[in-house]
Amino acid sequence: MRFRPLRSAPPSGEPLPVPDPPETMRAAAFDAPGGADALHEASIGVPKPVMSELLVRVVAAGVNPIDAKTRGGAGVSGEIPAYPSVPGFDVSGIVVKAPYESHPFPPGTEVFGMLSYPRTGGAYAEYAVIPTLSVARKPTSLSHVEAAGVPLAALTAWGLVVETAHAHEGQRILIHAASGGVGHFAVQLAAYFGAHVTATGSTRNASWLRELGAASVIDYTTTRFEDAVSEVDVVIDLVGNTHADTGTRSLTALRPGGLYIIVPTGSFPGYAEAAAAAGVRATSYKVIPDGGALATVGRLLDSGAVQVYIDRVFDLADAAEAHAELEKGHTRGKIVLRVSDD
Ligand SMILES: NC(=O)c1ccc[n+]([C@@H]2O[C@H](COP(=O)([O-])OP(=O)(O)OC[C@H]3O[C@@H](n4cnc5c(N)ncnc54)[C@H](OP(=O)(O)O)[C@@H]3O)[C@@H](O)[C@H]2O)c1
Structure with a gap:
């Protein structure tokens, strides 16, 4: 088997036109540690990427046990810098801002990845910032909802x-x-x-x-x-x-x-x-948000050698329900939040 390079070269031609982000966005957030019903809809500022980070318009966000543990006061809750806090590490979406013109993931690129800003998540929102090294191109055979179930x-x-x-x-x-x-x-x-x-x-x-x-x-x-x-x-x-x-x-x-x-x-x-x-x-063991490994996983998904199973899909507004379902402990495969249209 011949391996292709882990990262694709930038596509030729002009990047797709992508509208500038608004100042504020919809998110699911919590104001203090609590049960699943602590999650509520909130309007918060769109995060600003720095240095080598990308700003991504989130189409779908994966739900993981660490999100619920953190919301409940365990997990990485000790690192929450301020409330309201937006949970979530997994996103699939479209790049809105890249650090420089010839970046490998220019605006318009469909990506999936695992974010770490501001160290406690932030995926349950219409926009997220994500380090360049933690994303890969979305597998073409997967929808954004399917791709969001993959990274973490x-x-x-x-x-x-x-x-x-x-x-x-x-x-x-x-x-x-x-x-x-x-x-x-x-x-x-x-x-x-x-x-x-x-x-x-x-x-x-x-x-x-x-x-x-x-x-x-x-x-x-x-x-x-x-x-x-x-x-x-x-x-x-x-x-x-x-x-x-x-x-x-x-x-x-x-x-x-x-x-x-x-x-x-x-x-x-x-x-x-x-x-x-x-x-x-x-x-x-602790997960490493490695975009290169994710690109390899993406190829295995596109080849059909590996599949992602999506158990339930909830709207962003129903994030509390998604957490309650996850916390039953019997999810088959993944739970995903649908955040916006493709
Ligand atoms: N350290 C890290 O970096 C890291 C990264 C990812 C996850 N984690 C942790 O790893 C754990 C698993 O994560 P996950 O996302 O896979 O969780 P998950 O999707 O919520 O796991 C649910 C599955 O666990 C099965 N299950 C529950 N109790 C079981 C038991 N006693 N024996 C066998 N199967 C059982 C359930 O099967 P049935 O419905 O058949 O009971 C269900 O399919 C979580 O605690 C998570 O926080 C840690």
Whole structure:
């Protein structure tokens, strides 16, 4: 397989005409930490890009557990500089302002990416600023709603499966919460690179997880996974000890020297000591908003090797409802907010 460069050259010809942004915009925001109903519609100033950032008109915004955790006073809420705060890291939309004329993503370019301004999100809004290094061209085969479901979850899956587990032919990987946003990408990527994937999920998701590439599925509602699988090389744990000691029990499913990866921050205090006592390696993980990796994921999506599954779509005005749905903990794939027309 021949790889093309990670970033496309600027398209020839004149950039598409893009109207200047207004001074204010619609957003979903919260004024203080609280429940899902703390989210309300707000009119706030359009953010201003600095240095190498892009200003993007958001067509759709992905919803991730970190958004809800932060809104609830956990997650990255400690970094919120001022209220009202606009959640959200995932966007798909159209570039409105680029830093310079021959920038690789000129105005009019359809992009998707993961923003980090002002470190606590800002995607649930009509406009967002996003670092150049954190975007890629939107896959042409995906709608903006589909593309918005990709960045944070797929980049996490990429970081776990490719960069941390080094997935390869014959490797045995156990993935918990395989039917969620991160999990459904992790299953597909691990299978794509030849690993033998065992996925945990509930009854209703079992056949779907096999379609995604899982060689076997363990129904966590009826079976203790450590009774059904052993001697795996890697566990990708998207649950931790927040449910039925999933983290502690995972250590017993690994071969000696195998690798345990704990993903939800703070969900398994003492995992390093417990792993050492069990004779396995362990690491935590944090997503990196890497536009180059996202461009590669975009190609896998366009080729059909990887798919994004969108469970529910809500209007921006219904962001509170979207958070309430996410917090039930049973999303299949992704929840996305539709922010504006294409
Ligand atoms: N550190 C980082 O950089 C990073 C990045 C991304 C995500 N995360 C964290 O990783 C976790 C997963 O994120 P996500 O976006 O994938 O969440 P998600 O989409 O909300 O996950 C929902 C899925 O979890 C499954 N599930 C729930 N409990 C389970 C259990 N005990 N065993 C197996 N499956 C279970 C559900 O399946 P059923 O409906 O069948 O129960 C559902 O499909 C979250 O805590 C998130 O905050 C961390």
